[in-house]
Amino acid sequence: MIKDFLLKHYSAGQLKKFRKKYEKLLVFLVKMIPFYGNLNALSLIFGSDKNAGHNYTQHYTRHFKKYRFKRIKLFEIGVGGYDDPNEGGASLRMWKKYFPFGKIFSLDIFDKSALQENRIKIYNGSQIDTDMLSHIVAENGEFDLIIDDGSHINNHIITTFQFLFPKLKDGGIYVIEDIQTSYWKEMGGDNENFNNPGTAINFCKKLTDCLNYSEFDIEGYQPDYYDLHITEIHFYHNLVFIYKNKNTEKSNVVNC
Ligand SMILES: C[S@@+](CC[C@H](N)C(=O)[O-])C[C@H]1O[C@@H](n2cnc3c(N)ncnc32)[C@H](O)[C@@H]1O
Numbered sequence: 001m002i003k004d005f006l007l008k009h010y011s012a013g014q015l016k017k018f019r020k021k022y023e024k025l026l027v028f029l030v031k032m033i034p035f036y037g038n039l040n041a042l043s044l045i046f047g048s049d050k051n052a053g054h055n056y057t058q059h060y061t062r063h064f065k066k067y068r069f070k071r072i073k074l075f076e077i078g079v080g081g082y083d084d085p086n087e088g089g090a091s092l093r094m095w096k097k098y099f100p101f102g103k104i105f106s107l108d109i110f111d112k113s114a115l116q117e118n119r120i121k122i123y124n125g126s127q128i129d130t131d132m133l134s135h136i137v138a139e140n141g142e143f144d145l146i147i148d149d150g151s152h153i154n155n156h157i158i159t160t161f162q163f164l165f166p167k168l169k170d171g172g173i174y175v176i177e178d179i180q181t182s183y184w185k186e187m188g189g190d191n192e193n194f195n196n197p198g199t200a201i202n203f204c205k206k207l208t209d210c211l212n213y214s215e216f217d218i219e220g221y222q223p224d225y226y227d228l229h230i231t232e233i234h235f236y237h238n239l240v241f242i243y244k245n246k247n248t249e250k251s252n253v254v255n256c
Contacts, residue, residue, distance in 0.1 A: 037068065042097055048080075048090035056177065059236050063173055064098070067144060072102040075136070075143045077127045077150035077160065079108040079115060089115040089122075091149070096120055105140060107132070109151070127151060127160045133167075142169045149177040154188035157181075157200040165244065166225065174242045176200065204240050208233055214251040 006015055036042070039061045043051035051057040074095055081088025089112065095104050096119050106112070107123045116122050121140075125132035127150040137143075146164055148157055157176055165174055181187035182201035190196040197203070213227040232243035 036097060036100075039064075039094070039098055042094045043091075046090045046094040046097070048094050050091055050094070054177070054238065056236075056239055059234075059239060059241070060175075063175075063234070063241050064145065067102075068099060069101060070099075070144070072099055072144040073105065073140060073142075074099065074102055074145040074147070075105040075107075075140075075164075076147040077107050078148075079106050079110075079112040079122055081110075081112070081115075083110050085111055085114050088112060089120070091147075092120050092122075103140075105136065105143070107136065107150070128156050130159075130163050133160070133163050137167045142167050142172075144169050144172045145175070146172070147175045147177065152178045152181045152187060154182060154198060154200045158198075158203045161203070165229075165242070168244045170229075170245050172244050174244065176204065176240045176242075178238055179204070179240055180238045201240075204233065204235070204242070207242065211247065213247075214249060215254055217254045 010018070039057040040051050043049075043057045050060065076091060076095070079088040079092065080090055088108070089106075092104050092106055092115070095102065096117075102119070104120045105123070106120070107125055107127060109124075109126050111124045112122045113124065123132065123136055127133070127148070143164075146168055148160055150156065150160070157179070161174065161176070168174055179200050182189045182199035183191040185191070189199050195202065197206070207226055207230055210224075210226040210230045211233065213221070213223045228247055229244050230242060231245040231247050232241075234241040234243075
């Protein structure tokens with residue numbers, strides 16, 4: 001509504017100049033609005049289970065705070081509401097408020113197009129359909145933040161990560177929610193063999209080795225994509241954050 005009003009009365013060039021001049025003031029004013037910066041409150045207001053139900057918003061706050069006023073592109077897999085076309089979208093609306101300059105993208109196996117709005121674009125398809133994922137990336141470019149809150153099936157989590165992590169920008173974060181399904185047999189998990197390489201949690205645990213590849217001391221070792229691009233991994237109850245950047249830190253011992 002505000003955008004329509006402004007576009008009616010000012011040219012795009014005038015608005016650009018205005019934004020450049022007053023961006024800092026606008027950010028300051030938005031910061032002053034109660035709740036807007038509080039993900040715990042926003043989650044409750046929009047009815048997402050990322051706070052009540054799970055205690056994820058405290059961790060999201062810690063990791064996402066620095067992106068708040070950036071023009072980020074966030075892609076969350078899983079709109080919510082399952083087969084009801086008009087249900088769901090709680091977290092998408094929460095992110096839209098939390099990131100006032102951000103664009104929010106999502107994907108769901110069910111058609112959720114009715115929930116699209118300004119700054120929220122929703123695709124219909126499966127998280128393991130790599131043609132669909134390619135199409136989303138081709139249309140929107142790489143993402144700053146990716147959240148997997150989709151099927152939570154173990155091989156889906158891994159397949160999606162393998163495809164999408166390379167499409168995350170350097171400096172971005174990939175989040176996997178509800179990774180407790182790693183212990184649930186009906187979701188492809190395992191609660192007998194805790195070293196089962198097919199579970200999502202073990203896939204993530206294995207990635208921790210990438211942080212230290214420069215210490216391997218193996219003759220001729222060629223670092224792989226994950227070695228070269230993972231710089232931090234944070235594990236919480238049911239939740240994992242994987243940071244992407246150039247992992248060029250050298251060993252102070254090996255090959256010195
Ligand atoms: C837990 S809900 C998402 C909740 C939402 N992110 C929130 O926090 O408000 C999971 C969603 O993933 C969708 N889903 C299930 N399997 C999927 C798949 N293979 N690909 C994409 N979405 C899927 C479901 O339809 C459901 O709407």
